[in-house]
Every structure is written in C-alpha cells, then in structure tokens.
Amino acid sequence: MKKKKIKKICVVLVNRANYGRLKPVMVELKSNKNFDLQVLCAGSMLLDRFGQAEKVVEDDGFHIHGRIYTEVEGSTPASMSKSIGIGIMEFTSEFTRLDPDMVLIIGDRYEALAAAVSAAYMNIFIAHIQGGELSGSIDESARHAITKLSHLHFPATKRAAEYIVRMGEREDSVFNFGCPVGDYILNLDNHIDDKLLQNGVGNPIDTNSPFFLVIYHPVTTSFNEQANQASELLLALEKKNIPTLWLWPNIDAGSDIISKEIRRFREIHNPDWLYLLKNIDPETFQKLLKNAICAIGNSSSFIRDTTFTGTPVVLVGDRQYGREHGKNLISCEPKQNQILDSINQQLQHGRYANEGLYGDGTAAPNIVNTLEYFTPYVQKTLQYPLNDEYTNH
Numbered sequence: 487m488k489k490k491k492i493k494k495i496c497v498v499l500v501n502r503a504n505y506g507r508l509k510p511v512m513v514e515l516k517s518n519k520n521f522d523l524q525v526l527c528a529g530s531m532l533l534d535r536f537g538q539a540e541k542v543v544e545d546d547g548f549h550i551h552g553r554i555y556t557e558v559e560g561s562t563p564a565s566m567s568k569s570i571g572i573g574i575m576e577f578t579s580e581f582t583r584l585d586p587d588m589v590l591i592i593g594d595r596y597e598a599l600a601a602a603v604s605a606a607y608m609n610i611f612i613a614h615i616q617g618g619e620l621s622g623s624i625d626e627s628a629r630h631a632i633t634k635l636s637h638l639h640f641p642a643t644k645r646a647a648e649y650i651v652r653m654g655e656r657e658d659s660v661f662n663f664g665c666p667v668g669d670y671i672l673n674l675d676n677h678i679d680d681k682l683l684q685n686g687v688g689n690p691i692d693t694n695s696p697f698f699l700v701i702y703h704p705v706t707t708s709f710n711e712q713a714n715q716a717s718e719l720l721l722a723l724e725k726k727n728i729p730t731l732w733l734w735p736n737i738d739a740g741s742d743i744i745s746k747e748i749r750r751f752r753e754i755h756n757p758d759w760l761y762l763l764k765n766i767d768p769e770t771f772q773k774l775l776k777n778a779i780c781a782i783g784n785s786s787s788f789i790r791d792t793t794f795t796g797t798p799v800v801l802v803g804d805r806q807y808g809r810e811h812g813k814n815l816i817s818c819e820p821k822q823n824q825i826l827d828s829i830n831q832q833l834q835h836g837r838y839a840n841e842g843l844y845g846d847g848t849a850a851p852n853i854v855n856t857l858e859y860f861t862p863y864v865q866k867t868l869q870y871p872l873n874d875e876y877t878n879h
Contacts, residue, residue, distance in 0.1 A: 494522045495857065496551075496586035498577075500529035500597035501736060502539040503787060506768035508592050508615070510669035510850035512548060520858055524584050528554035528573065529597040530737045537765020545767075552580045556597055561741040563709060566596055573600025581608055588862060591636070592616055594629030606635040611862040613638040615853070616665065618646030618653070620808030621786065624706045638860055640853050642790070642844050643810055654868040659860075663852040664845015667787075671772050671794040672847040678773045683731070686763040688752070691729040698723065698730040699778035701785035704740030705805045712740040715820035716747040719802055722825035723782070724757060731774060732762050780832045782825070789815060793843045798832035800825065814838035 497512055499505050515523045527543065527550050530536040540550060556573040558565040577600055581589070589605040591598045592615040605612050614636035620626060633639065633650055641647040642665040650660050678693040691697045702719055704712055723730055735744045752760065766774070775781055776795040781788040784805040792799050793812040801811070803820045816831055818824040 492520055492522050493588060493858070494524060494584070494586045495588050495590055496524040496526060496581070496584055497590045498592075498598060498601045499525065499527050499531050499539075499543065500595045500601075501531060502536070502542075502765050502768075502771075503785075504592055504595065504598075505531070505539060505543055506771060506787070507665060507667045508590070509546065509768055510666040511590070511615070511853055514850045514854040515857075516548070518854055518858065521854075523548075524551045524586055525549065526552045526554060526577075526580055526584075526601075528556055528576070528601070529569075529595070530557065533557065533737070535764065536734070536737065537763075539765050542765070542767045551584060554580060556600065557737060561704070561737060561739055561743070563706060563739045566706070566739050570596050570600045573597050574604050577601045577604035578608065581605060581610060586610060588613060588857070590615070590857075591632060594619075594621055594625040594632065596624075596628055599628045599632055602632045602635040609864045611638070611864065612636040613640065613857060615640040616642050616646075618649040619643070619810070622705075622707075622805050622807035622809070626808075634866075637863055637866065638856070640849075640856075642849075645810060651869075654870075656869055661852070661856050663849040663856075664847070665790055666849040666853065667772075667791055668794045668845045668847040669850045670769065671776070671791060674769065674772055674776065676773065676777060678770065678777060682766060682770050683761075683763065686731075686761050688761040689729075689758050691731050691761050693774070693777060696728060696779045697777075698726075698728055699774050699781045700730055700732040701735070701781075701783040701788065702732075702744060702802065703735045703784055703805060704738040704744060705784070705803060706739045708803075709740050711820075712743040713747045715803060716744045717751070718820050718822045719782070719825060720748070720751045722822045722829070723759070724755060725822075725826060726829060727759050728779075729759050730761065731778075732760060733766075734762060734764055780829060782829065790844050793841050794847070796838035796840055798835060798838065800828040800832055810843060812838065812841045812843050814841075 527540045531539045554576040558568040588611040617633040618641040639660045647662040782800045789811045799815040801817045816828045818828040
C-alpha cells in the first residue's frame with residue numbers, strides 16, 4: 487500500500503478568540519500522524535496589553551513555529567489598514583520559510599485577511615472556518631473577502647453554507663460541521679479556578695455568586711461614537727451594581743478610546759463592582775460565559791458560544807448586525823435605558839435551552855477528516871448556475 491503523504495498545515499492565530507475556536511481542531515491535527523502541524527501567532531496574540539495569548543497556546547502544548555508582529559500603534563482606521571500591509575509582507579516571509587501545503591484560517595479579522603492574501607498569491611491551498619456569516623462592521627467585508635480567496639470552506643451554520651455557495655464557491659468545497667468551539671463547551675464542568683482570575687484590575691469577583699461577563703469591542707464604522715457608547719454601557723452597569731468581569735476590548739480602531747473611557751469611569755466612580763482582565767485561557771473563558779447570569783456587550787462569542795449553554799445575552803449596538811443568534815439573545819441600542827431594560831428582561835427570564843444552531847459538538851474531527859482527504863486545488867473559478875445566460879458553451 488502506498489504510504490500517505492504527510493501534509494504540512496499552517497494554522498494562523500491572530501487573537502484570543504481565534505485560538506479559543508481553533509483549539510479543538512489543532513488538538514485533532516496534532517494527534518493525526520498524517521499532518522505536520524505548524525502554528526503562526528500574529529497580531530494581538532503577541533502583545534502584553536492583550537495578555538500575550540501566545541503563552542496560553544504554549545502552555546497547552548503547542549509549538550509556535552513563527553511570530554508575526556503586524557500591529558501599527560494608534561487603533562485608528564489608518565493604523566488598521568497599514569497593519570494589513572505589514573501583515574501581507576510578514577506572512578509571505580513565514581509561508582516562504584515554512585512552505586506549508588495548506589493554510590487554515592478562521593473568521594473575519596483583518597490580520598487573517600492579510601494571511602489569506604499572502605497565501606492565495608503564493609498558490610497555497612487555503613481552508614477557511616466560519617465563512618458566509620453576516621457580522622456587521624468592516625469585519626463582514628473581510629470575512630467575505632477571505633471566503634473568495636479560500637479553496638475549502640467550513641461554515642458554522644446551514645445559512646452560512648448556503649451563502650457561500652451563492653457567492654459562487656464550489657458546492658463540493660463547502661462543509662457545514664458547526665463551530666469547533668462547541669466541541670469542548672458541551673463537555674466542560676462548571677468549576678472555575680478563581681486563582682486564574684487574579685491578574686486583573688479592581689475588586690476580584692466571586693464566581694460562586696451571581697456575576698455579569700462583559701466584552702465591548704470597537705465598532706470601526708462608528709469610530710467617533712466609541713466613547714459615548716462605552717460610557718452608556720458603564721452607567722447602565724453602575725445602576726445594576728452587580729459584580730462584573732470585563733475583558734478589555736480588542737485592538738480594532740477605537741480600542742484606545744474605549745479603554746480610556748473605562749479608566750476615566752474608574753477614576754470618577756471608583757466602582758467596587760468592576761473587575762478588568764486582559765486575557766484568560768479558552769476553557770476558563772467558556773466556564774465564565776457558561777456561569778454568568780448575563781453576558782453583555784458585542785462580542786461574537788456571546789452570540790455563537792452561548793447557543794451551546796443557554797446563557798442570557800444582551801447584545802449592545804450593531805457590531806454583530808445580521809449574525810444568526812438563538813432565542814437567548816436580546817438586542818438593544820447603546821443607550822443606558824435600553825441596556826438596563828434588556829438586562830432586566832434577561833435576569834427575569836434566566837437560562838435558555840441549547841438550540842444547536844452552531845452545531846452538535848463534533849466539528850473538529852469532521853473538519854480534520856475533510857482536510858485529510860479533500861483534493862487540494864489552486865485555480866478558483868466562479869461557479870455559474872446551469873441556466874446562466876453568460877455561461878460559456
């Protein structure tokens with residue numbers, strides 16, 4: 487029997503959420519003798535002010551084959567654009583050095599877009615997880631651009647899979663196995679080690695008592711409104727006065743504005759209910775999200791991951807406009823009164839049932855099996871309907 491060729495697959499990690507969702511796939515790849523797993527860490531994965539998430543990757547037993555520093559300081563639209571340019575150059579250098587057979591990318595980050603552009607122009611086969619979703623802000627454009635540069639697609643929902651096919655992708659290259667994050671969420675216990683939460687700022691929370699979990703990221707298309715929106719959220723939470731664990735925002739344009747507003751609020755109000763953390767490992771994050779009495783903010787994790795646990799969610803603003811969500815979510819404008827009303831509704835309702843919208847917790851082995859047996863190709867062609875009058879005969 488002919489020996490199967492070992493495939494070198496390069497996984498691109500650009501922020502903490504990336505790793506949280508890709509970890510189950512990486513575990514499967516590492517244990518599969520037919521793959522040589524390469525790991526590249528880039529973007530905010532490497533920065534101290536975001537908790538240096540690369541250390542979590544190493545602590546989990548993964549070797550990091552390359553580190554790519556791409557971020558231009560400023561957290562403005564211009565700095566994001568420049569970071570993409572640097573990212574394309576640096577990813578090109580690393581792909582040249584590592585010479586992977588395929589690159590695995592997830593989501594809609596601008597750093598991931600840089601990796602996709604680089605790999606596509608180097609004729610490297612690209613697999614993309616979580617394409618076809620609507621997500622608001624500039625992220626949605628980045629997501630669809632990555633889809634059009636990719637060759638193999640692993641959307642997380644039925645609708646997303648249909649959208650990818652309607653975008654002209656080969657139907658036999660689209661596989662809906664759900665989101666890999668569900669693979670470990672469904673198997674987590676409820677125990678939280680509070681020692682892992684001791685490196686924050688403010689009064690540490692008791693996770694055995696009711697608490698909120700908050701993440702509020704910048705909305706790049708509403709750059710000039712960031713400070714006011716963050717202030718409205720803080721004032722609403724001040725009125726509830728419930729212990730709150732807040733993770734600092736990501737590096738997108740407006741991050742410094744939101745962070746400054748949080749610091750200003752702490753100096754003026756000295757809130758004893760607020761505890762701020764840079765980063766936590768994926769399992770601890772999911773346990774916090776599972777145990778919180780309400781998740782509040784605009785993180786995609788709150789929409790996607792809570793469908794597995796039924797945690798009540800208050801989605802603030804339009805950063806995730808159009809994204810599929812479960813019945814456990816209430817949307818509101820970034821206005822103090824609307825936020826308060828939504829929180830009160832969720833507290834009154836309590837936990838929801840698991841709807842299975844983003845899969846059944848078996849995504850990772852199915853994705854790796856497909857990566858192993860799918861025949862790679864390089865040249866992409868827009869797929870026309872059979873009755874398209876413009877199809878060449």
